[in-house]
Amino acid sequence: MFLFAAAAVFTLFFANVALGAFGGGGFLSDVGEMLVLFAASVLFVAAILKREADHKNKNGS
Template identity: 75%
Template sequence: MSLIASILVFALFFANVALGAFADRAFLGDVGEMLVLFAASILFVVAILKKEADEKKNKEDG
């Protein structure tokens, strides 16, 4: 779930950057862009840590 959320938030960031670069229609300012990228990074780290915990649990059980 966290990985999907991370992908969606990063897609929002990418869309903002692409619109700003190609159409001069960015909908987020600098601070908003930074917060969206930060949120995507945090969600990605959470997803990876959950995946590692699951792998470790499976390795201990089996």
């Protein structure tokens, strides 16, 4: 779930950057871009930590 959310938020960030690069003007401000990228990073880290915890509990270590 966290990984899907991270991918969705990163897609939003990528779409904004792509629109800005091709002259369409992005829909997020600089601060908005930073917050969206930060949210994607936090969600990705949460997904990785959850997966490691699940793996650890599965193996009984």
